Amino acid sequence: xxxxxxxxxxxxxxxxxxxxxxxxxxxxxxxxxxxxxxxxxxxxxxxxxxxxxxxxxxxxxxxxxxxxxxxxxxxxxxxxxxxxxxxxxxxxxxxxxxxxxxxxxxxxxxxxxxxxxxxxxxxxxxxxxxxxxxxxxxxxxxxxxxxxxxxxxxxxxxxxxxxxxxxxxxxxxxxxxxxxxxxxxxxxxxxxxxxxxxxxxxxxxxxxxxxxxxxxxxxxxxxxxxxxxxxxxxxxxxxxxxxxxxxxxxxxxxxxxxxxxxxxxxxxxxxxxxxxxxxxxxxxxxxxxxxxxxxxxxxxxxxxxxxxxxxxxxxxxxxxxxxxxxxxxxxxxxxxxxxxxxxxxxxxxxxxxxxxxxxxxxxxxx
Amino acid sequence: xxxxxxxxxxxxxxxxxxxxxxxxxxxxxxxxxxxxxxxxxxxxxxxxxxxxxxxxxxxxxxxxxxxxxxxxxxxxxxxxxxxxxxxxxxxxxxxxxxxxxxxxxxxxxxxxxxxxxxxxxxxxxxxxxxxxxxxxxxxxxxxxxxxxxxxxxxxxxxxxxxxxxxxxxxxxxxxxxxxxxxxxxxxxxxxxxxxxxxxxxxxxxxxxxxxxxxxxxxxxxxxxxxxxxxxxxxxxxxxxxxxxxxxxxxxxxxxxxxxxxxxxxxxxxxxxxxxxxxxxxxxxxxxxxxxxxxxxxxxxxxxxxxxxxxxxxxxxxxxxxxxxxxxxxxxxxxxxxxxxxxxxxxxxxxxxxxxxxxxxxxxxxxxxxxxxxxxxxxxxxxxxxxxxxxxxxxxxxxxxxxxxxxxxxxxxxxxxxxxxxxxxxxxxxxxxxxxxxxxxxxxxxxxxxxxxxxxxxxxxxxxxxxxxxxxxxxxxxxxxxxxxxxxxxxxxxxxxxxxxxxxxxxxxxxxxxxxxxxxxxxxxxxxxxxxxxxxxxxxxxxxxxxxxxxxxxxxxxxxxxxxxxxxxxxx
Numbered sequence: 009x010x011x012x013x014x015x016x017x018x019x020x021x022x023x024x025x026x027x028x029x030x031x032x033x034x035x036x037x038x039x040x041x042x043x044x045x046x047x048x049x050x051x052x053x054x055x056x057x058x059x060x061x062x063x064x065x066x067x068x069x070x071x072x073x074x075x076x077x078x079x080x081x082x083x084x085x086x087x088x089x090x091x092x093x094x095x096x097x098x099x100x101x102x103x104x105x106x107x108x109x110x111x112x113x114x115x116x117x118x119x120x121x122x123x124x125x126x127x128x129x130x131x132x133x134x135x136x137x138x139x140x141x142x143x144x145x146x147x148x149x150x151x152x153x154x155x156x157x158x159x160x161x162x163x164x165x166x167x168x169x170x171x172x173x174x175x176x177x178x179x180x181x182x183x184x185x186x187x188x189x190x191x192x193x194x195x196x197x198x199x200x201x202x203x204x205x206x207x208x209x210x211x212x213x214x215x216x217x218x219x220x221x222x223x224x225x226x227x228x229x230x231x232x233x234x235x236x237x238x239x240x241x242x243x244x245x246x247x248x249x250x251x252x253x254x255x256x257x258x259x260x261x262x263x264x265x266x267x268x269x270x271x272x273x274x275x276x277x278x279x280x281x282x283x284x285x286x287x288x289x290x291x292x293x294x295x296x297x298x299x300x301x302x303x304x305x306x307x308x309x310x311x312x313x314x315x316x317x318x319x320x321x322x323x324x325x326x327x328x329x330x331x332x333x334x335x336x337x338x339x340x341x342x343x344x345x346x347x348x349x350x351x352x353x354x355x356x357x358x359x360x361x362x363x364x365x366x367x368x369x370x371x372x373x374x
Numbered sequence: 375x376x377x378x379x380x381x382x383x384x385x386x387x388x389x390x391x392x393x394x395x396x397x398x399x400x401x402x403x404x405x406x407x408x409x410x411x412x413x414x415x416x417x418x419x420x421x422x423x424x425x426x427x428x429x430x431x432x433x434x435x436x437x438x439x440x441x442x443x444x445x446x447x448x449x450x451x452x453x454x455x456x457x458x459x460x461x462x463x464x465x466x467x468x469x470x471x472x473x474x475x476x477x478x479x480x481x482x483x484x485x486x487x488x489x490x491x492x493x494x495x496x497x498x499x500x501x502x503x504x505x506x507x508x509x510x511x512x513x514x515x516x517x518x519x520x521x522x523x524x525x526x527x528x529x530x531x532x533x534x535x536x537x538x539x540x541x542x543x544x545x546x547x548x549x550x551x552x553x554x555x556x557x558x559x560x561x562x563x564x565x566x567x568x569x570x571x572x573x574x575x576x577x578x579x580x581x582x583x584x585x586x587x588x589x590x591x592x593x594x595x596x597x598x599x600x601x602x603x604x605x606x607x608x609x610x611x612x613x614x615x616x617x618x619x620x621x622x623x624x625x626x627x628x629x630x631x632x633x634x635x636x637x638x639x640x641x642x643x644x645x646x647x648x649x650x651x652x653x654x655x656x657x658x659x660x661x662x663x664x665x666x667x668x669x670x671x672x673x674x675x676x677x678x679x680x681x682x683x684x685x686x687x688x689x690x691x692x693x694x695x696x697x698x699x700x701x702x703x704x705x706x707x708x709x710x711x712x713x714x715x716x717x718x719x720x721x722x723x724x725x726x727x728x729x730x731x732x733x734x735x736x737x738x739x740x741x742x743x744x745x746x747x748x749x750x751x752x753x754x755x756x757x758x759x760x761x762x763x764x765x766x767x768x769x770x771x772x773x774x775x776x777x778x779x780x781x782x783x784x785x786x787x788x789x790x791x792x793x794x795x796x797x798x799x800x801x802x803x804x805x806x807x808x809x810x811x812x813x814x815x816x817x818x819x820x821x822x823x824x825x826x827x828x829x830x831x832x833x834x835x836x837x838x839x840x841x842x843x844x845x846x847x848x849x850x851x852x853x854x855x856x857x858x859x860x861x862x863x864x865x866x867x868x869x870x871x872x873x874x875x876x877x878x879x880x881x882x883x884x885x886x887x888x889x890x891x892x893x894x895x896x897x898x899x900x901x902x903x904x905x906x907x908x909x910x911x912x913x914x915x916x917x918x919x920x921x922x923x924x925x926x927x928x929x930x931x932x933x934x935x936x937x938x939x940x941x942x943x944x945x
Binding site: 070093106109149 | 395397398761834836837839840841842843844845846847854855858859938940941942
């Protein structure tokens with residue numbers, strides 16, 4: 009074993025390698041490998057059926073893999089029963105025991121089972137921690153969705169597990185409660201330093217809460233990175249389309265880092281794909297509407313087809329001249345528009361910044 | 375050290391097996407233990423019927439000779455034809471009647487619908503002999519209304535039809551009510567908006583919506599009638615049917631091979647309807663996936679009046695067939711001396727076991743309710759919630775559904791062949807109350823299992839996963855969470871098993887022994903001996919007991935509901 013490998017393994021808390029799971033002909037998980045460091049908050053993000061829940065259930069021991077291995081604190085737990093692993097779990101449905109009150113729900117896994125006084129002490133601590141003090145005697149049916157979620161979280165954390173698994177924990181909540189709980193969950197996780205793996209299909213949630221995001225598709229990992237990396241530098245066309253909004257332009261590759269869209273030549277900062285055709289990617293907020301025309305690279309004239317007010321951002325639909333059939337979505341700050349009002353029908357100069365344009369091979373898996 | 379090295383060389387999958395935990399082993403043991411029990415109580419007896427059918431009296435292989443012999447026997451074939459005609463006639467009559475009744479209960483605003491429902495379900499509390507006895511009192515040789523028949527006779531085909539109508543009505547009603555309740559009000563609104571009249575709505579929305587329910591009710595009724603023993607025995611007269619024939623062959627003539635073949639003939643429609651029903655249930659489910667708005671009938675005086683008349687008429691007939699038997703049991707000498715007496719309840723000078731038979735029934739029913747409910751709950755829990763032994767759980771599910779396809783009469787035959795076999799080490803059980811309890815539980819297992827499984831399915835599927843992550847073994851979660859939450863459903867299962875055990879006849883008549891007689895069976899004995907009043911008294915005792923226990927369970931459920939209100943009530 010090389011020293012470098014050894015050092016890297018020290019920081020690994022949860023390690024998944026080459027994990028596969030098939031259901032009949034359907035490949036739910038295709039040789040997936042992933043390392044999670046101690047204290048890290050990792051989100052598994054992807055559309056339904058991408059394998060993220062399967063991966064979580066395999067780690068939880070609720071399902072057994074067809075191949076590969078899982079280790080927690082360098083101990084192989086691939087085939088260990090759930091009770092032999094060290095984790096707490098929160099489900100989308102919360103799965104609170106309806107006939108037990110909050111106290112008994114949270115103390116359910118505490119040992120030794122008879123030590124009531126210690127349990128009470130611990131439950132009080134946990135309820136304070138999740139912001140629900142004094143709720144011991146209530147039953148789940150007497151709590152709101154958000155409160156039930158806090159109890160479920162307290163129950164999962166009661167035994168101080170080394171790993172916290174969250175299966176779409178916020179999906180069943182109202183938008184307002186969801187945002188509030190999201191913040192609290194992140195704060196709590198940082199305070200406790202518990203390694204956390206959360207499954208979600210909500211990209212906004214994943215980007216907001218995670219230290220690292222794992223984007224999955226069709227049983228494979230598409231990209232692992234920080235939220236900024238995922239958003240700014242999507243590793244594949246799938247990630248680019250799944251995370252955030254984007255403009256897509258069909259382009260002809262003309263040089264090592266130049267492409268042609270319609271009659272316009274555009275420069276890229278990264279290398280263009282080798283093939284003849286490429287799909288150009290540009291975030292709406294990266295399009296710059298310029299005050300006046302100047303002959304600069306990547307700058308084109310565009311007709312404003314539509315302007316819609318969107319609160320913090322104003323959305324423009326632009327039809328660049330010389331790019332027939334192309335329609336660009338741009339988001340601009342109203343503060344900028346204050347100086348330069350834009351009205352439908354107007355022709356404005358816009359820049360498609362070279363450092364924000366990414367090119368993907370045409371027809372790549374998406 | 376060496377073992378460690380060996381372990382390291384094994385592929386991952388095998389290491390997992392060596393590491394299987396205690397909890398998993400307990401669960402696996404539980405599943406296979408249950409399978410063993412059900413195989414003994416269900417699988418092997420059924421296999422023995424097939425075995426007997428292809429062997430002669432001396433136990434030698436004869437292939438299909440027995441079948442050929444039965445097919446050649448004019449008496450048996452006449453019985454088969456009678457059985458078929460009877461079953462088809464009753465099915466054709468009871469399904470429209472039950473549909474009308476169910477429609478009245480679900481689609482009108484008549485006052486007292488719940489009361490009518492209870493009256494319509496009351497035949498469930500009585501053995502199928504009860505309507506037959508009432509018919510004898512009404513239209514028998516000394517019947518009150520014998521003159522109505524204009525020289526005719528209740529003993530025979532139409533007597534059986536009437537008795538079976540009473541017996542099968544609640545079974546059909548329950549299924550059709552369920553089908554009708556699942557309707558979607560939005561469809562009716564759409565129909566009205568599009569200008570469809572009441573009649574058109576009925577034919578284009580109501581009927582198509584319940585067609586699976588109607589077919590399913592028809593199949594259930596058909597199977598019940600063709601395998602029923604009680605009604606034909608009492609009012610069949612000289613019209614022979616297969617169910618009685620099977621009894622005669624086995625118990626009367628000890629001709630096991632012939633009895634086995636007749637049993638298989640009765641198994642055939644049951645198995646067929648079982649598969650048809652299962653297929654339809656799947657399609658029905660697909661039709662009901664959308665979130666439906668429950669139908670609430672509008673106010674309509676004319677409709678409600680017509681419905682009330684119909685409900686009153688059918689209820690009156692049902693109560694008549696129940697009440698005449700009950701009433702007659704308190705009357706000195708029908709129809710000549712109508713003064714009140716309890717003397718028929720002394721059972722001193724009659725055969726059949728009298729009060730000891732009644733107490734045997736009580737003991738057996740209580741045991742079946744208690745042990746059966748526990749067994750059913752653990753079985754359903756294993757099927758629904760455990761993750762071990764997938765093959766075992768599939769087998770368990772198969773065994774749980776099997777009794778649905780096996781008429782009690784066939785099961786009873788199987789018990790005779792299997793447990794009465796001299797080489798069977800369980801032979802000592804034959805004729806005991808224990809075996810009758812086992813047989814009863816096996817006979818009614820499917821309905822009980824489905825009730826428990828439905829309750830379990832409604833629980834959050836992640837309870838077990840959460841408990842496992844908290845390192846709590848499944849049996850603690852079962853006791854602390856699953857059992858308390860499912861208690862209302864389990865009370866229902868216990869009530870069902872008790873009432874069924876009290877009233878059933880078809881399986882037990884084959885395996886009961888004279889020293890351990892049962893109430894329902896003693897009715898047959900008394901009726902055979904001409905002690906109709908005593909038979910009516912015993913039937914009345916059964917009705918009262920079943921009704922009493924049902925009320926008791928209802929009270930318990932109310933009490934339980936109050937206790938668990940704190941956590942069941944929504945916010």
